[in-house]
Amino acid sequence: MNNKGKMNENSKNEQLEQFRVRDEGEKLTTNQGLKVSEDEFSLKAGERGPTLMEDFHFREKMTHFDHERIPERIVHARGFAAHGEFEVYESMKKYTKAKFLQDPSVKTPVFVRFSTVAGSRGSAETVRDVRGFATKFYTEEGNYDLVGNNIPVFFIQDAIKFPDLIHAVKPEPHNEIPQAASAHDTFWDFVANNQESAHMVMWHLSDRAIPRSFRMMEGFGVHTFRLVNEEGKAHFVKFHWKPVLGVHSLVWDEAQKIAGKDPDFHRRDLWESIEGGLFPEYELGVQLIAEEDEFSFDFDVLDPTKLWPEEDVPVKIIGKMTLNRNVDNVFAETEQVAFHPGHVVPGIDFTNDPLLQGRLFSYTDTQLLRLGGPNFHELPINRPVCPFHNNQRDGFGRQTINVGQVSYHKNSLASNTPAPVSEDEGGYVHYQEKVEGRKVQSRSESFKDHFSQAAMFWNSMSEPEKEHIIDAFSFELGKVKSKSVQQQVVDMFANVSVELATAFALAIGAMPPQKGGSQVTKSSPALSQLNTKKLPNTRKVGVIIGTDFKGEDVLNVCNALIAEGIQVEVISDKLGNQKAFDGTELKVDHTFLTCDSVLFDAIYAAGGKGVSQKFKEEAAYFIQEAFSHYKAIGATFEGKNWLQEEVMANSPGVVIEDQDMSVFAQNFGQAISAHRHWNRQLVK
Ligand code: HDE
Secondary structure, three states: OOOOOOOOOOHHHHHHHOOOOOOOOOOOEOOOOOEOOOOOOOOEOOOOOOEOOOOHHHHHHHHHHHOOOOOOOOOOOOEEEEEEEEEEOOOOOOOOOOHHHOOOOOEEEEEEEEEEOOOOOOOOOOOOOOEEEEEEEEEOOEEEEEEEEOOOOOOOOOHHHHHHHHHHHOOEOOOOEOOOOOOOHHHHHHHHHOHHHHHHHHHHOOHHHOEOOHHHOOEEOOOOEEEEOOOOOEEEEEEEEEEOOOOOEOOHHHHHHHHHHOOOHHHHHHHHHHHOOOOOEEEEEEEEEEHHHOOOOOOOOOOOOOOOOOOOOOOEEEEEEEEEEEOOOOHHHHHOOOOOOOOOOOOEEOOOOHHHHHHHHHHHHHHHHHOOOOOHHHOHHHOOOOOOOOOOOOOOOOOOOOOOOOOOOOOOOOOOOOOOOOHHHOOOOOOOOOOOOOOOOOOOHHHOOOOHHHHHHHHHOOHHHHHHHHHHHHHHHHOOOOHHHHHHHHHHHOOOOHHHHHHHHHHHOOOOOOOOOOOOOOOOHHHOHHHOOOOOOOOEEEEEEOEOEOHHHHHHHHHHHHHOOOEEEEEEOOOEEEEEOOOOEEEEOEEOOOOOHHHOOEEEEEEOOEOOHHHHHHHHHHHHHHHHOOOEEEEOHHHHHHOOHHHHOOOOOEEEOOOOHHHHHHHHHHHHHOOOOOOOOOOO
16 A cells, blocks of 8 residues: 555555455465475375475475464454444544544544454354454554443453453363353352452343344443543543444344354354445444543443443444455454554543553553564554554564664654654644552442442343343353352342342242342433334345245245345255246245254245145244244245144234235334344243
């Protein structure tokens, strides 16, 4: 990339282009450029003789292979990323001088990596876990990283406890079980003995921890940061990403089954959406508190276990991010990207949140090990799109060839360049917060209320969401072997809600709490997913058809759904084309064997006369499972016979029709948009 060129949304892509290599159609060479004549047989002394050390091609190929792996991230190892762009809706000049937040006509390139936290690199994606939501903005003033999660609070208040938290949640060290799961003794022992985790645990056991898609979850900067304007005036800020498709989750049984049926469920969803032009979009929001109001709330703004209720501090929507390009190479981009909450630009600054302060150390430190030295900023994905110059030199894998004699500051031989610049010229100047105090190892009293917001979260949940939380506690604690840990957790969560603690205590055979209860009656409607946006767009419907289906009618339904933005995939008992009675043909995308009802948002039993008993049983199984996961179900013609009509016919979200197909398509589309029909009575 020409560093002098003007920056735009393509700047990063153009820069990456320099590094892309297209091997197709080329001659095979060694890394030294020597053409290779043989790549299947190593050099041997005689056809059945020993291999010779002299075979440099064999040695190079094998050595490179032996060194292909790098250490996975200690947390957030399993991740998937995409490129995109960000645009601000209106100038944020009043609050910040950050250049990428000034001009609505400027599009800033971004790279976003989503992740789970606990599992290793190859683990399943739909496990119960926090999701990472890390965004790198390639701005004209340097890279700005917003390294957030899909949950707005954190388990701990001080970074020094992070290694303990992670040791507790990772697989237990004596047998390395369980993978990518918090349902085990050490995690819950940590929770019970570190009660600042209460609020985050409520989120972790809610539906937020099993998102339907990366495209349907919120992102949060978690910490309080500062926005600083041209005049040096600062505001406290919390960052939010709001998905345009709304916030939606899986159900727990479904999430567990998907983990086996398609461990790549979330990356596949993101990848296919982008390939199909269904670009994921998120709006950026900020909550702002004036510095004068720092102490006006019943929580400490520096405490990362607290959120700012949106009803008290509204979220101002300031821009939109669109993810529109998949990576070319997962290792080069997704694996080698290095995020750091300390990558800021002028106009964005830190606060004294002790969790944030510790993160400012950890992220560079971890890259040094993971990426093998101090030059990871030179990797194509990490390079800023603006020029960068300093006196840092050498180190493993250095690529830049710094020309010239001088590599120190101050100097006269290079006219004292590269030279620091003033704030007016864009030099970063740390916010001059006045700080006073003794050196102590303790925590402010204002950080010590661990239960009020946890109770507010509970109060804000709808009935089905409360049920899911009780079930999640019953599942997680049901997997814990220590009776003492189980009881400690029951007693701890009685401080959030006696109703909740009693319900899961009974489910796990523990003693219901003897005391507890919360005085908090406050709720925050913004926290309930029931109040989220409900749209049909990008929802996936599995259409089950058999031979001799009603060709035109079924096609009309499919087309009407597609017109609503719904994705239609055809399922039958064999691949190839399925024939309708009128000769129409539909391409079959999956068989009952290669897919599963859990991989769809809805099932449409379209019908077909020529189907076997086995076909009917398979279809019935798909429908029954979708029904038990509260999904929309549609049935027309013979498809009606595949579902248990007497049980399902009058259930919410079940649409049955064989007269008017346009009415059917409309009602079914609405049922799909609702996401899930929680008011459905399940057949037990
Ligand atoms: Fe991280 N975290 N973290 N974290 N974090 C890492 O950095 C750490 C925390 C988050 O897709 C590591 O490059 C400490 C909060 C995301 O590459 C490491 C503490 C939030 C990602 C690290 C926290 C996050 C990471 C591991 C407590 C939400 C993945 C590999 C003080 C605001 C970024 C790496 C990606 C990754 C340390 C807590 C988000 C070890 C010490 C709170 C999204 O540096």
